[in-house]
Amino acid sequence: MILRPAVPGDAALLARWDEKPHVKWCTGLDPDQPLPDVEREDWAGQIARDVDWLDILIGEVEGRAIGVVQIIDPHLEESHYWGDCAPHQRAIDIWIGEESDLGKGHGTKMMQQAIDRCFADPAVTTILIDPLIINTAAIRFYRRLGFVDVGERRFGEDDCLVMELPRAVWQF
Template sequence: WGGEEARPTLADVQEQYLPSVLAQESVTPYIAMLNGEPIGYAQSYVALGSGDGRWEEETDPGVRGIDQLLANASQLGKGLGTKLVRALVELLFNDPEVTKIQTDPSPSNLRAIRCYEKAGFERQGTVTTPYGPAVYMVQTRQ
């Protein structure tokens, strides 16, 4: 994601992602909750064949991609993003077929990069995506 400057509204997220989530079996949406209130959105997807010019060289059907965001800027910097990512990673690795989890934040989104690092992801380098350059980060099954 593009960082705080590019923070979408809930309506933006629904407009952009809901049609593809409903149309594709390979995308799994999640709503992050805190004390019974929704605080964010996350999604996981099968990287192989995900389309849109992404992960075209991927050959392993066990690789999952993830994206996430917190809805309220006032909740940033409190560790909630890291907890969300750790919970999502744990959930995904409960599936024995999942071999690796990857994500690709914008190089300018230092907050997201640090969040993923704290959640156990390692930087692999910079990749080119349909949305521009991204930091390719992975976590493999241990």
């Protein structure tokens, strides 16, 4: 497993993954309905951006892209999705693209590498994630990686569980 920066050629694959029922479901969308236009990510545009608060990374196994990790600095991120946020934190999103690649340990390896990458910056204190409360498999997955519950929080129309991995827990 390697994590590499996304390139323009990944945009079509990422758009295809966005249509997958398990990916729609984890973002609070109806998995049985087509992706609404308003939810359609401009992946080509996002990948082309050169901002220091966003990393889009592709997990690759034997040269095959299997999933994606987005790392943001929630203090600097332009939409202020996380609200007022202390500096020196990171927030991670992750999803596996194909259903057939779920539950094979790929996500664990991608997260471990993403976490190491975040904490490689000595200033970073904490990593945040916000799974939907109903996404119990993802919550179990994050707990196994050392994330601890912070509390429930509503983001827009989504009821989420905020979880965090403080540097001290990661080092332990």
